[in-house]
Amino acid sequence: MPFARLASATTPTCHIGLGLAAVGRPGYINLGREHDLPADRTVEALRARTHELLDAAYAQGVRYFDAARSYGRSEEFLADWLKARPGIDDVVVGSKWGYTYTAEWTTDAEHHEIKDHGAATFERQRAESVALLGDRLDLYQIHSVTPDSTVLTDKDLHARLAELAGEGVTVGFSTSGPAQADAVRAALAVTVDGTPLFRTVQSTYNALETSAGPALAEAHDAGLTVIVKEGMANGRLAEPNAPDALRAVAREVSLGCDAVALALVLRQPWAGVVLSGAATVPQLASNLHAAAVDLTDDQLARLAALVEEPQAYWERRAQLPWH
Template structure:
């Protein structure tokens, strides 16, 4: 199943995927996460949680799974699930390279991940991903590209990625930070053989951070599949801490704040796949209800008014503690 098929899939939850950042490692920055995971957070406990979550996601119609080299053991856990579920040939598997996980399974590490977009880092991490996921890897993305990233100008790296694309793996990138729009537009200008090197782009977009919207529309119009991460703003738009406008829309639609937050993203005409970062099956079910949430114009306008300046949004995100 090619990655592009997700854009025309007909199951209600086909445009919602599952990201494994919250369950592939013991520490992450999502609010409320301290109550979401097993108390011990051992490797085996999180492996079991990941397999349980993936079973539930597949049963509910989810067909895209998103991992990364820096998400602890997420690729390993995903590979384990694929081995015990040989029947799930219709899932699309994506992963990312560019960050190395350095926390050594600790939640109090000084640095949880180290960024490197060089050719040597790509060669090493590509081999690591291949060893775990083999031919099940459909999409390989550069992790968290900014306008300053050498990944946008390194011709040797571009040749490596073009070779990967020629082998049948879709090549994409994710972007982060207050200059997401500039990074997306710069990526659209990276060409090999007269065509854009990247076939997908993954970006942060939610009610609080909408600045990448116009650039994502341009990417969509250029033929790229758009994936959206952090649709709930690392938990700021979910649960009791959600803004009043989100909670009011949830009450009016008979849903939960997290579903409203994701429903707002699903309304964007350029959104191909919107990621759930659920850490429990209960959260996953609530997230997937977004596909059924019908936001009226009044609530949509109130949600739009929540948008923050990008610098302020990303400063708040950077200050979130690792739980």
């Protein structure tokens, strides 16, 4: 993996990261969120919650933190946390560009974020990210690449991204949608002067949606670090929404459904970092138990039966309400 600080880590939780999508803004699509956050979701309330989570994650060995321009004030909250703890220099900070947050700190906006992969958006958002995170920004990813994304063919943008890589920032991309595997393979073919452009890929993979798995294995074999997002399927794999088969396995291992769901992802040999999207410290603690789960062949077979067709999975995800 391109990050020596992660490659040399030895704690059981070093392959678990903390994603800030659920706490960087008042509205998101995770199930159960109305119980996870305070009713009065002010900027200061979510800043305090984010810092509480970051403190707990760092104390328990987590060393990768993931934000995005569209995650409300997630970059700001993370930057404030880092500035208040100047002695912490062993974490990897990742963020993303390509979506603009447009909800203006509300939960009922018509559009919460707007996607644009143009070079002008890249330059604007890179400046915004650098203004907040400065040289603490280790990884900058294109947000939600799909097979038809212009970023796959925009040579001018590729050159600008290569310049960023030349400045020491790792360049990566994330994917979404039912054709993630196609997007991953298309991105692997992107080169600048014969050199592959991307060094990381972040994709959705969980007990319900496994279609990107073979392509992510190819990316790993090509030398990219694979970061897995939405391992909890936006709350569909957590209590009280978890499928019966997952609940049964969780009872057998005496841990939460969330720990089992994340353990299923962690056991993939190509998974470099698996993100927790916890919104509370107890959720985070439960998520981190995934590092200790050992699943039997029988349990794995029962969990494998949960897989959905990609189109159906993403259609259901698109119907989840922002709240």
